[in-house]
Amino acid sequence: MAQAGMRVIVVGGGVIGGAVALALARRGVAVELLERDLVGAGASGAAAGMLAPLSESQAPGPFLPIGLAALREFSPWVDTVEALAGVRLDLLHSGVLMLAAPGEEAALRDRLDWQRQHDPGATFLDGPALARLVPHLAAGPAGALHYPNEVQVDARRYTLALARAAQAAGAHLREGTPATAILQAGGRVTGVATGRERLEADAVVVASGSDGALLRPLGIDLPLVPIKGEMVRLLPAGPLAGPIVFAPGGYIVPKADGTVLVGATQLPGRHDLGVEAGAVATLLGFAQRLVPQLAAARFVDAWAGLRPGLPDRLPAVGPLPPLPGLWAAVGHHRNGILLAGWTGERLAEALLDGRPLPAAVLPSRYLPPAAG
Ligand SMILES: Cc1cc2nc3c(=O)[nH]c(=O)nc-3n(C[C@H](O)[C@H](O)[C@H](O)COP(=O)(O)OP(=O)(O)OC[C@H]3O[C@@H](n4cnc5c(N)ncnc54)[C@H](O)[C@@H]3O)c2cc1C
Structure with a gap:
């Protein structure tokens, strides 16, 4: 639990900063949440909103147990967010299908073998079973992995709700307030400068997404790379309920409001947010080949976001061991929506109670060993 009067500044009003601010504020910390733009202006407002740890795991490794823990904890976490923010988030239990590319069935069955040790609900569907479950899919795929326990939310609404819930728990949100420097004295963090003022704190959590600029002047160079993703939103003439579908070339995500998201490009090292005509054409072609009726859907809009990649x-x-009191919560790549609640809770437990975090996520793996 928080020491009385403890003050923490969280830099970044994305899904990660909002979740960290909420987890700390609920534990009695005096939190300042700084966002240079508006809450959700970064990658979080651009995401498809899938919570899909199995779909996102191509090989065994530390991500899957962390992702599954995040998925397990998501429902009670969302209950808390909804109650504090006073909004409904419409968690959709849509499940995910991962279609086999021609000749890829054996590889998908191998993948199922090790994934079923983590989620026995995962199955392989052959062509006829697939056609029964998703009649709107074009004929062709010989089979698919089915992850019935994977879910989705509206990412933008979730991000806004986290910030609102954090405020309801006592956090102070400042939009339009960039942190321009981390302040230090006596070998530890003492706060941040915002350009207008100097804010004091006992700890600072950097949750600035793909932008590592705040850390670099301190000699802390996490190898963060923006991975641009473009996405298209369509409104089909009739409802297209059913699972999220991943196929070679992208995914389609039927949302609770009747629209369908089609995503997404993956362009490492791109810092711009422009949506290229070629990307839109490729995504639309992909969607129509997968679900022919989408050719008649209305084009709603398209956008881009920068995934924070490590x-x-x-x-x-x-x-961040070089500077006591400085913490990071960055680099959530394709899974920040999934991992936000987990990140907020684990970071708060570590910061306030000294609980160890999994070694696989410690920022120190990217930093030179401390001198001395
Ligand atoms: C097309 C696309 C689809 C995606 N789909 C999914 C999905 O289905 N499921 C999933 O789990 N994830 C998905 N993601 C990934 C997810 O969006 C990210 O992992 C997540 O949003 C990262 O959150 P964040 O808070 O770290 O970063 P951001 O949302 O980028 O937030 C960082 C914030 O910090 C602010 N900031 C930066 N520097 C400063 C500063 N100096 N002072 C003050 N504020 C600052 C920025 O303005 C920004 O608002 C997707 C991403 C994209 C682009």
Whole structure:
């Protein structure tokens, strides 16, 4: 639990900063949540909103147990967010299908073998079973993995609700407030400068997404890379309920409001948010080949976001040892919506109670060993 009067500044009003602010504020910490733009302006407002740890795991490794823990904890976490924020988030239990590319069935069955040790609900559907479950899919795929326990939310609404819930728990939100420097004295963090003022704190959590600029002047160079993703939203003439479908070339996500998201490009090292005509054409072609009736859907809009990527595709969550009091919660790549609640809770437990974080996510894996 928080020491009386403890103050923490969280930099970044995305899904991760909002979740960290909420987890700390609920434990009695005096939290300042700083966002240079508006809450949800970064990758979080651009995401498809899938909570899909099995779909996102191509090989065994530390991500899957962390992702599954995040999925297990999501429902009670969302209950808390909804109650505090006073909104409904419409968690959709849609499940996910992963279609086999021609000749890829054996590889998908191998994948199922090790994944079923983590989720016995995962199954392989052959062509006829697939056609029965999703009649709107074009004929062709010989089979698919089915993950019935994977879910989805509206990512933007979730991000806004987290910030609102954090405020309801006592956090102070400042939008339009960029942190311009981390302040230090006596070998530890003392707060941040915002350009207008200096804010004091006992700890600072950097949750600035793909932007590592705040850390670099301190000599902390996490190898963060923006991975641009473009997405298209369509409104089909009739409802297209059913599971999320991953196929070679992308995914389609039928949302609770009747629209369908089609995503997404993956362009490492791109910092711009422009949506290219070629990307839209490719995504639309993909969607129509997968679900022919989408050719008649109305085009609603398209956008881009910058996923915060690290080389091992795991986030960096924990202390930044060069500077006591400085913490990171960045690099959630394709899974920040899934991992936000987990990140907020684990970071708060570590910061306040000294509970160890999984070694696989510690930022120190990217930092040179401390001198001395
Ligand atoms: C197309 C696309 C689809 C995706 N689909 C999914 C999905 O289905 N499921 C999933 O789990 N994940 C998905 N993701 C990934 C997910 O969006 C990210 O992992 C997540 O949003 C990262 O959250 P964040 O809070 O770290 O970053 P961001 O949302 O980028 O938030 C960082 C915030 O920090 C602010 N900031 C930066 N520097 C400063 C500063 N100096 N001072 C103050 N504020 C600052 C920025 O303005 C920004 O608002 C997708 C991403 C994209 C682009």
